[in-house]
Amino acid sequence: xxxxxxxxxxVIWALLLPILIIDSINGMxxxxxxxxxxxxxxxxxxxxxxxxxxxxxxxxxxxGIVFALFGYMILPSVVRWSKGMIDAKIIIQDLIFAxxxxxxxxxxxxxxxxxxxxxxxxxxxxxxxxxLSYFVLAVNLSLKxxxxxxxxxxxxxxxxxxxFIAGNEISALLIILSCILGYYYWVVNKNVRLFVTxxxxxxxxxxxxxxxxxxLGIILVYLLIIGSTTRFDLRSKKTVKRxxxxxxxxxxxxxxxxxxxxxxxxxxxxxxxxxxxxxxxFMLSSRNIFLAEMLxxxxxxxxxxxxxxxxxxxxxxxxxxxxxxxxxxxxxxxxGYLGALLFGVLLGVYYNKVLKLIKxxxxxxxxxxxxxxxFILVLLSCLSGHIFNSGIAGIFIGFVLSLxxxxxxxx
Numbered sequence: 001x002x003x004x005x006x007x008x009x010x011v012i013w014a015l016l017l018p019i020l021i022i023d024s025i026n027g028m029x030x031x032x033x034x035x036x037x038x039x040x041x042x043x044x045x046x047x048x049x050x051x052x053x054x055x056x057x058x059x060x061x062x063x064g065i066v067f068a069l070f071g072y073m074i075l076p077s078v079v080r081w082s083k084g085m086i087d088a089k090i091i092i093q094d095l096i097f098a099x100x101x102x103x104x105x106x107x108x109x110x111x112x113x114x115x116x117x118x119x120x121x122x123x124x125x126x127x128x129x130x131x132l133s134y135f136v137l138a139v140n141l142s143l144k145x146x147x148x149x150x151x152x153x154x155x156x157x158x159x160x161x162x163x164f165i166a167g168n169e170i171s172a173l174l175i176i177l178s179c180i181l182g183y184y185y186w187v188v189n190k191n192v193r194l195f196v197t198x199x200x201x202x203x204x205x206x207x208x209x210x211x212x213x214x215x216l217g218i219i220l221v222y223l224l225i226i227g228s229t230t231r232f233d234l235r236s237k238k239t240v241k242r243x244x245x246x247x248x249x250x251x252x253x254x255x256x257x258x259x260x261x262x263x264x265x266x267x268x269x270x271x272x273x274x275x276x277x278x279x280x281x282f283m284l285s286s287r288n289i290f291l292a293e294m295l296x297x298x299x300x301x302x303x304x305x306x307x308x309x310x311x312x313x314x315x316x317x318x319x320x321x322x323x324x325x326x327x328x329x330x331x332x333x334x335x336g337y338l339g340a341l342l343f344g345v346l347l348g349v350y351y352n353k354v355l356k357l358i359k360x361x362x363x364x365x366x367x368x369x370x371x372x373x374x375f376i377l378v379l380l381s382c383l384s385g386h387i388f389n390s391g392i393a394g395i396f397i398g399f400v401l402s403l404x405x406x407x408x409x410x411x
Contacts, residue, residue, distance in 0.1 A: 008055050009114060015048050016129045016395070020136040023392055024163040031150055031163070041391070042096075048395070049103055052110040062109040069105060072342070073098040073335060077312035079305070090314045097313040100389040107398025115406040123406060126399070127184060133396070134177045138201065140164060141174075141208045152210055159210030168325075168386045171206070171214035173393040175376060178202040179221045180400055183369040186225055212285075213384045217376070224372055284383070290322045291329060297321075298333060310336035325385030343388075347378065354404045363407045370404035 026041035028034075056063050077094040080086045115123075140162025143149035152159025152167045161167040178198065185195040199222050206214040281288055301319050302311065310316070316334045317323065324330050332340040351374065357367040377397060381387040390397065 005055065005058065008051060012048065012051050012055070012110075013125060013129065015044075015051070017132055019044070019048070019395065020133050020140075020392075023165075024136065024140060027150075027163040027165045030165050045103065045391070045395070046099075049099075049106050052106050055110055056106075056113065059109070059113055062113070066102060066106055066109070069342075070098065070102060072309075072339070073101065074312075076306070076310040076335065077314070079309065080311060080315060086312075086315065090312070093314050094312040097389070100391055100394060103391075103394040104388060104398045104401075107395045108402050109398075111399050111402035112405045115402055118406060120408065127180075130177060130180050130396075130399075134181060134198075137162070137170075137174060137177065138205055141170070141205050144208055160208045164392060166386065166390070166392055167211075168384055169390045169392045171209055171211050171217060171384065172377070172380055172387050172390060173396065174202065174205055174209065174214060175217045175221055175380065176373060176393060176396050176400055178218055179225070179373045179376065180369065180403075182222055182225050183366075183372070187369070188365060211384075213380060217380070221376060224376070228368060228372055285325075287324055287326055287385075290320075290324045291326075293321050294324060294329075294333060306336065308336045308338055310334050310339050323385075326383075327381035327385055327388045330385065331388075347374075350374070350401065357404050364404060365408045366403035366406050370401050373400045 022044045023041050026039055029036060029040070053063065053066070056066075074091065074095055077086065077091045081088060081091055115126075140149060141160045143162055144151075144160035149160055149162045150164075151157045152161050152170075159167075161170050164170055181198045182195060182202075185191045185198065199218070202218045202221075206216075206218040209215070297319055298307070310333070311319070313334050316330075320333065324333070328340060328343065331343050335342075351371065354367050354371045354374070357364040358371060360367075377387055387393070388397075
């Protein structure tokens with residue numbers, strides 16, 4: 001029986017719907033020390049990505065890029081294994097880690113192919129997935145209010161991450177979903193009521209997370225959405241009123257953050273680190289110190305070849321006192337100069353392409369959203385890390401970056 005491409009897309013869409021529910025179940029099993037032969041989340045996503053790759057057989061150039069990246073990312077481990085420096089099982093561990101980066105690339109290519117040929121009537125079903133995912137995330141984070149779920153910070157029982165494992169990635173996921181829905185209702189549907197509703201809920205969820213990224217990131221997202229899609233003519237009374245309204249809302253939100261922090265346990269945590277650190281170190285959560293500790297290790301423990309191609313993730317973790325948790329730098333120490341250069345080139349090529357799509361305003365209505373979200377992701381990757389290798393947010397990142405290629409004129 002011949003499998004139709006449309007059937008594969010339908011199966012993929014159906015599997016996308018419960019993806020955060022699977023992550024939640026996986027988190028509950030993990031936190032309760034219930035061991036399974038394999039992570040159910042990893043197996044589920046491996047199957048989903050397998051379908052992505054099956055769908056991409058029709059576009060071999062994208063598969064070629066994926067396998068070339070895979071080959072490079074596993075190269076450092078293979079080189080060290082060939083020299084007898086690591087066991088073969090380390091290659092498997094590094095392969096799994098590389099998959100976290102590749103899931104974004106594979107997801108991006110899959111959604112790019114689908115969205116670039118998608119009829120207008122079909123696009124809402126993908127926003128059903130986004131809305132459902134937002135709901136699952138909101139419920140998870142809100143469990144803190146009834147004494148369920150797990151805290152963001154164990155010391156002091158501060159913040160909420162629901163039943164998810166990776167706390168650092170939750171803020172990024174919230175920001176991505178909020179950015180998609182905020183843009184959708186502000187620009188595409190022009191529904192100010194729902195735009196404000198999602199904004200207020202997202203702001204509240206950011207407070208529940210209680211991370212600097214979660215609390216301030218939502219304000220940044222909504223400011224950028226409004227600012228990047230609104231023409232401000234200061235000679236117009238309407239524009240001045242709009243600016244004053246936006247400023248007032250921002251001040252209210254910032255005031256809300258201040259009041260929340262002052263009246264919550266997180267204030268003690270912030271004050272503890274504030275008195276121990278300078279402002280720069282506090283904002284970066286000591287990542288600059290981790291970098292300073294890693295540089296001498298890089299100079300003394302990496303061979304010339306390893307400085308260029310890296311040592312792989314497992315060896316990097318063994319050599320480092322602490323991962324930097326700034327994606328570009330972690331890529332540098334894992335995959336070398338060439339890996340960091342490749343990462344920068346891929347981002348540069350992508351942004352250049354999206355800027356060209358933005359100029360075609362009537363066709364690519366989500367191009368500005370992709371550029372905006374891409375900018376936020378890079379910023380987050382410099383402040384909190386675990387963005388471009390996020391197991392939870394990876395597929396969503398691939399989706400939002402690919403939205404640029406959806407043409408409104410189709411269908």
